[in-house]
Amino acid sequence: MDSPQAVHLGPRKKRPRQMGTSGATTPHDIRFQDLVLFILEKKMGTTRRAFLMELARRKGFRVENELSDSVTHIVAENNSASDVLEWLQLQNIKASSELELLDISWLIDCMGAGKPVEMTGRHQLVVRSSSLSPVPGSQNVPAPAVQKISQYACQRRTTLNNHNQLFTDAFDILAENDEFRENEGSCLVFMRAASVLKSLPFPIISMKDTEGLPCLGDKVKCIIEGIIEDGESSEVKAVLNDERYKSFKLFTSVFGVGLKTAEKWFRMGFRTLSKIKSDKSLKFTHMQKAGLSNGLSGFLYYEDLVSCVNRAEAEAISVLVKEAVATFLPDALVTMTGGFRRGKMTGHDVDFLITSSEATEEEEQQLLHKVTDFWRQQGLLLYCDLIESTFEKFKLPSRKVDALDHFQKCFLILKLHHGRVRGEQSGQQEGKGWKAIRVDLVMCPYECRAFALLGWTGSRQFERDLRRYATHERKMILDNHALYDKTKRAFLEAESEEEIFAHLGLDYIEPWERNA
Numbered sequence: 001m002d003s004p005q006a007v008h009l010g011p012r013k014k015r016p017r018q019m020g021t022s023g024a025t026t027p028h029d030i031r032f033q034d035l036v037l038f039i040l041e042k043k044m045g046t047t048r049r050a051f052l053m054e055l056a057r058r059k060g061f062r063v064e065n066e067l068s069d070s071v072t073h074i075v076a077e078n079n080s081a082s083d084v085l086e087w088l089q090l091q092n093i094k095a096s097s098e099l100e101l102l103d104i105s106w107l108i109d110c111m112g113a114g115k116p117v118e119m120t121g122r123h124q125l126v127v128r129s130s131s132l133s134p135v136p137g138s139q140n141v142p143a144p145a146v147q148k149i150s151q152y153a154c155q156r157r158t159t160l161n162n163h164n165q166l167f168t169d170a171f172d173i174l175a176e177n178d179e180f181r182e183n184e185g186s187c188l189v190f191m192r193a194a195s196v197l198k199s200l201p202f203p204i205i206s207m208k209d210t211e212g213l214p215c216l217g218d219k220v221k222c223i224i225e226g227i228i229e230d231g232e233s234s235e236v237k238a239v240l241n242d243e244r245y246k247s248f249k250l251f252t253s254v255f256g257v258g259l260k261t262a263e264k265w266f267r268m269g270f271r272t273l274s275k276i277k278s279d280k281s282l283k284f285t286h287m288q289k290a291g292l293s294n295g296l297s298g299f300l301y302y303e304d305l306v307s308c309v310n311r312a313e314a315e316a317i318s319v320l321v322k323e324a325v326a327t328f329l330p331d332a333l334v335t336m337t338g339g340f341r342r343g344k345m346t347g348h349d350v351d352f353l354i355t356s357s358e359a360t361e362e363e364e365q366q367l368l369h370k371v372t373d374f375w376r377q378q379g380l381l382l383y384c385d386l387i388e389s390t391f392e393k394f395k396l397p398s399r400k401v402d403a404l405d406h407f408q409k410c411f412l413i414l415k416l417h418h419g420r421v422r423g424e425q426s427g428q429q430e431g432k433g434w435k436a437i438r439v440d441l442v443m444c445p446y447e448c449r450a451f452a453l454l455g456w457t458g459s460r461q462f463e464r465d466l467r468r469y470a471t472h473e474r475k476m477i478l479d480n481h482a483l484y485d486k487t488k489r490a491f492l493e494a495e496s497e498e499e500i501f502a503h504l505g506l507d508y509i510e511p512w513e514r515n516a
């Protein structure tokens with residue numbers, strides 16, 4: 001984890017020559033006139049502060065010794081935003097809304113770049129609403145206009161740089177356990193808590209850091225407290241040892257096995273996959289047979305499918321899909337969606353959205369059939385479940401947050417030869433020379449492409465909150481096909497994801513910031 005605490009720059013112990021807090025040093029040319037920095041001494045110490053001030057000045061930054069109205073950027077280390085604000089209030093300093101509160105990592109990045117770098121969520125100290133209450137004794141200093149973290153994931157930027165994995169892993173497990181037990185309410189509570197923590201630009205170190213955050217009820221806070229105190233959660237430990245959780249986790253790892261089948265196998269007393277596979281009385285769906293092995297030697301597909309797809313493999317699949325699609329519809333657009341579009345390095349499958357502005361309805365309907373037949377002839381199609389479109393134009397979008405869409409799609413298992421993967425030579429590997437990869441292809445009408453792209457990029461939590469936001473905050477209904485404005489009684493068209501966000505009155509969130 002790259003928490004700010006891990007960053008060390010320059011000597012902490014060694015005393016730099018002739019430098020005190022007064023900062024009386026040789027003058028340097030100021031190259032960046034727009035910025036006036038102030039480095040907070042609290043929790044940083046005099047020596048390190050002096051060192052950083054001198055370094056920044058040498059790079060052409062204007063750094064003030066004292067905090068004044070002219071300061072535009074406050075840089076702090078090992079302080080949360082509430083710590084900094086509290087300090088400001090105690091100093092009786094009026095902090096304007098333009099004042100930037102930044103973590104030391106921003107200054108360090110600036111030093112590396114030799115110029116001011118863009119301030120991202122990673123650098124900005126975010127302030128929680130409750131920390132704005134005036135500190136007793138301070139004379140009601142107006143707090144800076146700071147942004148409160150939204151309860152909706154679509155109003156937060158969630159990159160893959162998770163500062164709170166210790167906590168989010170715990171809540172992901174608790175949510176999954178509730179999903180297995182069909183406790184929908186509790187599942188949602190844990191999923192939302194994990195999602196909020198994933199968006200924080202700082203690690204939670206004490207309970208004070210959780211003040212004012214949305215979606216953290218008493219149950220959730222209790223678990224956070226346990227983890228802060230013991231480094232682990234007793235609730236999570238209990239779940240990980242739970243017979244039902246362990247069995248469901250194992251069973252649902254098989255492609256085609258959902259809660260219903262897992263429940264059945266668990267009730268029948270099964271605890272291992274080998275017992276299930278060798279049981280003569282059990283009937284498997286076509287999908288489950290593929291998931292379990294498809295009669296080939298042992299767990300051939302199973303092993304491949306539980307081991308995640310990496311980016312090189314996803315890129316190789318992308319080439320395979322684009323080549324096949326271009327054979328039949330040269331103008332078609334093929335976009336990788338899902339987790340890989342959000343910048344993930346691994347995934348459980350590779351998702352693609354396909355659309356064409358030129359194709360006739362007939363050609364559009366035929367494409368997935370032609371592509372899968374093409375792979376079947378080449379022996380690359382290990383499993384194929386093609387679902388025809390049930391899409392109807394001008395049908396009202398679905399109100400359900402988890403509703404499936406109506407596009408034509410196929411859920412596949414493809415054979416990916418090692419030779420097609422960059423960095424892997426064929427014949428280099430031991431074994432069968434290929435890997436089974438789960439692939440989802442979705443074909444959508446050209447007018448729907450922006451909605452389909454937004455819907456298939458995920459994450460699931462991001463999608464849920466987009467729809468919840470549309471319904472509750474905008475009186476609109478959003479799904480993978482369309483956006484409907486109930487007030488205007490009209491469909492709102494969009495050519496791009498940006499336009500959909502704009503219709504919803506939301507700031508645009510890039511795909512890699514949707515890892516909620």
Ligand code: CTP
Binds near residue numbers: 346405
């Ligand atoms: N999705 C959907 N309808 C489905 C399946 C998926 O709209 N029937 C959307 C979901 O919003 C999801 C996205 O498509 O976020 C991708 O789905 P999936 O592959 O299950 O999840 P990923 O986020 O890609 O995660 P992973 O990397 O594990 O595949």
Ligand code: MN
Binds near residue numbers: 340347350
């Ligand atoms: Mn996916």
Ligand code: MN
Binds near residue numbers: 338351440
């Ligand atoms: Mn998928």
